[in-house]
Amino acid sequence: MRKVIALCLLTLTLIWAIASCTSNPTGRSADLIVASKGFTEQDILQELIAQQIENKTDLTIDRRRLVGFVAHKALLSGQIDGYVEYTGTAYVGYLQQKVNPDPAATYQQLRQLYAQKFDLEVMPSLGFQNTFAMIVRGESARAANVKTLSEAAQYSPQWRAGFGYEFLEREDGFPGLAKAYGLKFAAPPETMDLGLIYRALMQKKVDFIAGNSTDGQIARLGLVVLEDDKNYFPPYEAVPIFRQATLRKYPQIEGAIAELVGKISSQEMRELNYQVEGELRDIKEVVREYLQSKNLI
Amino acid sequence: MNDFFLIRYGPEILRRTGEHLVLVAIAIAIATLIGIPLGVMITRKKSVREPILAIANIFQTIPSLALFGLLLPIPIIGGIGAVPAIVALTLYSFLPIIRNTYVGITGIDPAVREAGRGMGMTDWELLSQVELPLASGVILAGVRVATVIAIGIATIAAAIGAGGLGELIFRGISVVNDQLILAGAVPAAAIALVADYGLSWFEKRLNVHGK
Numbered sequence: 177m178r179k180v181i182a183l184c185l186l187t188l189t190l191i192w193a194i195a196s197c198t199s200n201p202t203g204r205s206a207d208l209i210v211a212s213k214g215f216t217e218q219d220i221l222q223e224l225i226a227q228q229i230e231n232k233t234d235l236t237i238d239r240r241r242l243v244g245f246v247a248h249k250a251l252l253s254g255q256i257d258g259y260v261e262y263t264g265t266a267y268v269g270y271l272q273q274k275v276n277p278d279p280a281a282t283y284q285q286l287r288q289l290y291a292q293k294f295d296l297e298v299m300p301s302l303g304f305q306n307t308f309a310m311i312v313r314g315e316s317a318r319a320a321n322v323k324t325l326s327e328a329a330q331y332s333p334q335w336r337a338g339f340g341y342e343f344l345e346r347e348d349g350f351p352g353l354a355k356a357y358g359l360k361f362a363a364p365p366e367t368m369d370l371g372l373i374y375r376a377l378m379q380k381k382v383d384f385i386a387g388n389s390t391d392g393q394i395a396r397l398g399l400v401v402l403e404d405d406k407n408y409f410p411p412y413e414a415v416p417i418f419r420q421a422t423l424r425k426y427p428q429i430e431g432a433i434a435e436l437v438g439k440i441s442s443q444e445m446r447e448l449n450y451q452v453e454g455e456l457r458d459i460k461e462v463v464r465e466y467l468q469s470k471n472l473i
Numbered sequence: 474m475n476d477f478f479l480i481r482y483g484p485e486i487l488r489r490t491g492e493h494l495v496l497v498a499i500a501i502a503i504a505t506l507i508g509i510p511l512g513v514m515i516t517r518k519k520s521v522r523e524p525i526l527a528i529a530n531i532f533q534t535i536p537s538l539a540l541f542g543l544l545l546p547i548p549i550i551g552g553i554g555a556v557p558a559i560v561a562l563t564l565y566s567f568l569p570i571i572r573n574t575y576v577g578i579t580g581i582d583p584a585v586r587e588a589g590r591g592m593g594m595t596d597w598e599l600l601s602q603v604e605l606p607l608a609s610g611v612i613l614a615g616v617r618v619a620t621v622i623a624i625g626i627a628t629i630a631a632a633i634g635a636g637g638l639g640e641l642i643f644r645g646i647s648v649v650n651d652q653l654i655l656a657g658a659v660p661a662a663a664i665a666l667v668a669d670y671g672l673s674w675f676e677k678r679l680n681v682h683g684k
Binding site: 183187188191194195196211214215216219240241242243246249250253255256369370371372375452453456 | 487490491492494495498545546552553554631632633634640643644646647648649650652671675
């Protein structure tokens with residue numbers, strides 16, 4: 177019996193020792209939580225926000241990696257304090273509003289509705305839009321001689337589609353797009369983690385994918401983005417969203433984030449994405465270098 | 474050498490291992506503290522035996538990713554982070570522990586129990602001095618199985634923001650970085666092996682004494 181107790185104590189001590197190597201094993205001992213929606217650009221933006229706040233204030237940030245809509249739900253329920261969302265996703269996806277092609281109007285209305293309904297602050301755009309990019313290989317586009325989605329609709333039955341889980345499920349994603357352009361594919365779309373989608377395209381397992389307009393690989397792989405000529409997609413400006421309660425508790429946050437407003441261009445975001453996805457660099461380093469290059473450190 | 478995944482991601486591996494172990498340790502502790510008494514109870518009360526074993530069985534059959542997803546909207550025990558992860562891991566650990574406690578105790582030679590009663594032992598004395606010590610090897614086998622399963626399932630907890638070694642695996646898949654995937658998978662497999670060997674060595678010692 178004594179041996180049992182001794183062994184249990186030894187195991188617990190060992191676990192405690194290893195767990196102490198981490199600053200925050202289970203709980204919220206950090207000041208606030210910033211989430212990522214679970215793909216590369218989001219991981220980068222999460223780290224950007226977190227490092228900026230940690231550099232400019234004495235607050236500590238806990239980073240949590242979630243998936244898509246879960247981040248929104250977690251923000252509503254107060255389990256996280258902030259994350260970077262895209263205006264169109266929130267406006268059309270979460271609030272079920274009709275698409276408004278004007279980015280400024282979308283932003284203003286989103287800001288108002290979020291403040292009224294959820295007590296959330298939608299901060300101004302970081303400087304770029306990340307819209308869904310419907311992408312085909314260069315050779316497919318040339319063979320079919322298509323530049324826009326309307327033109328591509330007649331060729332779609334010859335293609336196989338590949339999408340991430342979210343694009344397939346979202347109302348403002350594939351279902352709506354297929355209806356708007358009359359897209360019909362040979363077979364139901366393949367689904368996979370977003371990180372694998374370019375690989376599948378280049379390996380010709382799929383011919384038509386929904387990527388992000390700020391993905392780093394598009395130009396380098398000779399891919400063609402088909403134009404959304406019917407303006408089906410809403411604007412998707414990248415905006416940090418925080419709980420008003422958190423901002424009231426830590427007023428320093430607004431000032432820190434304000435320095436990032438309008439600072440990141442689409443080209444720069446693409447470059448950052450490429451460094452992480454293409455060159456497999458460490459996100460923390462990439463972000464630190466970027467902040468230094470912008471004289472924010 | 475600096476590119477070898479254990480070195481390149483060393484500090485984060487340590488941190489994630491700590492998170493991982495905390496999730497598993499708390500879940501196993503709770504499952505043991507509740508499971509063993511439940512296992513004992515169903516050796517005494519035949520009426521609750523089927524329902525309790527059935528419920529524990531049902532939780533085991535739910536795919537782990539689905540259970541994490543289903544816990545997302547539930548208040549208090551659900552949501553994101555460590556709490557729902559521990560809740561799910563605990564539920565998965567119940568069946569091996571409860572069932573092995575039950576089997577361990579009922580597997581004891583009835584003659585031994587008779588002897589105990591003959592000596593005038595109360596039910597509690599019988600339990601603590603005869604049944605539990607004799608069944609300890611089997612019970613520990615249940616804890617061992619639960620632990621190894623929990624270490625594996627805890628890798629999926631990263632999907633709901635609970636941290637742990639699974640986080641490295643998910644991030645690795647996201648950018649197809651083999652090094653990162655291995656940085657999560659290899660330590661997870663290693664601690665599962667260590668737990669398995671460690672507990673089964675201990676089991677053998679208890680069985681020797683049990684006879």
